[in-house]
Amino acid sequence: MAETIVFYTLSVLILGLAILVVTAKNAVHSVVALVMTFLCVAALYVVLEAEFLAVIQILVYAGGIVVLYLFVVMLVNLGRSPEEHQDPRRLSVFGLGLAGAMLLEVAGIVVYSYNRSASTVTAPAAASPVQGNTQELGWLLYTDYLIPFELASVLLLVAMVGAIVLAKRDL
Amino acid sequence: MPAGFSTLDFYFILPELVLTGGALLLLLLSVTVPKQDGVLLGVTLVTIATTLVAVSAFAGLDETVSRGLLAIDGFAAFFKVLALLSAALTVLMSAPYLRVEGLKAGEYYFLILCATLGMMFMASGLDLITLFIGLETMALSFYVLVGYLKPNPRSNEAAVKYFLLGAFSLGILLYGMSLLYGATGTTSLAGISAALSGQETSAVLVLAVILVGAGMGFKIAAVPFHMWAPDVYEGAPTPVTAFLSVGSKAASFAMLLRIFVEGLPALAEEWKTLFWGLAVVTMTVGNIAALTQSNLKRMLAYSSIAHAGYLLIGVVVGTERGVASMLVYLGVYLFMQLGVFGIVTAMRRGDIIGDELKDLTGLFKRSPVVGFAMLCFMLSLGGIPPTAGFMGKMWLFGAAIDAGEIWLVVIAVLNSAVSAYYYLRVVVFMWINEDEPAGSPIAIGPTMAVALGVALLGTVVLGVYPQALFEYAQSAASTLDGITSSIALR
Structure with a gap:
């Protein structure tokens, strides 16, 4: 039950953020949404008890690839019009709140599924030594x-x- | 020695190891040897020839190695030979082209060999993971090869288009594969087939079939996933276009047959319906679009789309005879398609690009031998006897009639009639003799002569004496697991 809720919450987050990646007008916003998508996917891996994949997902995607994206965005400087930046703090409170909620969410999931997997350890089929x-x-x-x-x-x-x-x- | 790992596996992938070794050697030589073009060409050809010998050493075997990841069977061997032959002919016709364009040979040959390596794994993979990595190795090499003419904006555009659409289609393919894995819990084709036998068809499985079909449809340039083909074929260096339209297409058909015939016999009804529709649309759209093209490479792109449509008939039939006739057709297609592109490559000289139809004017007068070869290739592509193309079509349509696919054959024959118009139009252009500035004879270097000679010989000999190819294809098709010699379901 709890696992189902976590799965659907994460799925909605992933899909919503992925839509944000392609709809965001500002390229930097796109990249930030992309990082969030990657982190949520990593959380999904944790739920599936694939901790190694989750770590790799964060290291390679959220870490390496996004940095490359940011480099490209900053080098290319996709013709941003200056009017858009008149009030840089316009949405900062909202953004901060969203980021906090996200962080709590991910942390909660990690803690929860860590406890859960510790309590219900099922030995895998003894296929490998x-x-x-x-x-x-x-x-x-x-x-x-x-x-x-x-x-x-x-x-x-x-x-x-x-x-x-x-x-x-x-x- | 732990289970699942044996040195015998390495013995069985000897051809692939030879090819990889040769490719790495090329990379090394291209930075160490001065005056290298001849050396690199030689090393590439020797590598391909050695690999061919190694492949033929395993002829007649029907083994599964590396815990069911790879098959060493007749079907794999047939497609490996196709891949290596098309690579060899491509390399031969590339040598003069690289000189004219002033391109670096080392990395070019390296990428050709790596694409061939990917094709070989696509032919022998028995597991979605192996197949996918093989496909990706081939695709990645082609993305770079298509954009190899760096100063040429058309080549750049082609590479970007191919890369973006290719990446997108690979995503779709992977999504379909992951659904298959989710439904069956295994990536091995035999395992998927076993898990699905006797199981009810579910919406997830149908979705998986559609997604995998769409992903593979992109690779074989089937309508409606063909939009990239004309632009990419036109913009890519001509020998790369040749390799793309023959090698990549053949390997993708091998992978398609592996996945659907070996992995999903339980869903035959669904995928046969899917490919029936794809075949009809692909043939018709390809042929009709080819009618109005004035650029030779663009016209050949649409023609190769139409040929993918004919080949899909073999998939719809799905019996041993259907698959065997596909193999025959692919073998024939290799010679005629590479031959045509060889001539288009040879017409690139000095400051003449030579890929417009009007560049052909007076070709018969200027270079009678090249004109004659072009005539043979065009007749063969149009499926007119006594060329190989006729034999291929006859065998393919015969298999479809045998399986009761009468309507499909009627549509295909009508399409062939349409295609005769634009193939013969090329011949007409060669007869017209206006005094154009392009009116100099075409110089054919020794390597190009060998490539064109082999292609012409294949096209003519297989049209007169196709028996050997028929028998080889028949024995190759019979080693595909899950194949039936009876009449198909539909």
Whole structure:
């Protein structure tokens, strides 16, 4: 029951924020909404007891990728008209409130699901000799999914070479 | 040795390892060897040839390796050979093109080989994860290759369009895959098939079929997911267009067959209806849009959309004969399509782009051999005997009649008649002899001559003696799991 409520709350938040990402006029607002979306998705992972994925989600998406987005937004400076910024504190109270609510929400979920998973530990089917979320993932990547994992490294190399080819002025 | 991991797996992916090694070597050589173009071309061709030998070493095997992630069977081998052949011909026709355009060869060949690697995994993957990573490896290489003409704004536009729409379609495909995983709890195609057998069709599964179908429809450029194709085909470097329209399409069809025939036989009714509609719209829109094009590459883009429509007939039929006829058609399509693009590539010289229809005027007078080759390719694309294209179509339509898809065949034949108009229009342009500034003969270098020769030989020989290809395709199709030799459901 509680889990269902958490799931739907998070889903509504994710969808609402995702809509905000594409409808926001200001690119920075879009990016901020995007961070929130990523954080809510991470919370969803925690609910699903995939703690490792949640951490990676925050590190890679909310951390790395959003910083890149912000760089792009600031470098490109998407022709913002100065009138929009006459009253920068217009919505600051509302925004602060929203951010606080969000933070509480996420923290609550994390605490709640942490307690819950501690109380109802169910042993997984003894398929692999390792315990724990992260170890399990590592085990799978280096045994069952070794070949796709290695192929992913070629994929990343292609991305790197491609980026250099396209970005370098005269190669 | 822990379970699920064995050195035997590495033995079975030897062709892929050879290809990866060759690609990495290229990258290394491109920064160390001076005067490199010939060396790089040689290394690329040797790598492809060695991989081909390694693939053929596993011919006749029907193994599942790496805990059901990869299949080493006839079906995979057939598509690996297709991918490698189209890569080899593309590389051969790229060599003079790169010189004319002044492009760097090392990274170009590297990306071609990596795209081929992705295609090989798409052909042999038995798991949604392997298939997806293979697809992504191929797609990412193509995004860069399409935009390889950096100073050319049309190439830039094509790359951006392809990248954005490609990323979007991959998202749709992944969403469909995640629904499949959610419904069955496994990403392995055999597991999905087992979990779904005897289960009632639910709305979630139908949605998954539609989403995966749409994602794959983008990759094969089926209407209504074809909007990217004309712009991308026109803007990309011509050899890349050739590789995109043959290699990428063939590999995507392999993945489509794997997912739907092996993974979702329980939903055959649903996806056959979906692909029936897609086939009809794709053929018709492709052919009608091609009628009015004045740019050769754009026209060929619409023509390749129409060919995807014909190929979808084989998916709708879905029997062993249907799949075998698709393989035959893809084999034939490889030679004729690469041949045409080879000629378009050869027409790029000096300051002439050479991809407009009017650039062809007087080609028969200027270069009779090239004109004759173009005539053969056009006849074959139009499906006119005695060329290979006719054999491919006959076999494909025969399989559809066999399965009772009479209406589909009627529509396809009508479409072929329409297509004859625009293919023959190209021939007419070659006969007209106005004294245009483009009236110099076309110089064909040695590598281009080999590529065109192989393509022409394939187109003509397969039209006269298609038996060997038929038998090879038949034996390849029979190794696809879940295939029925009986008449399909519909």
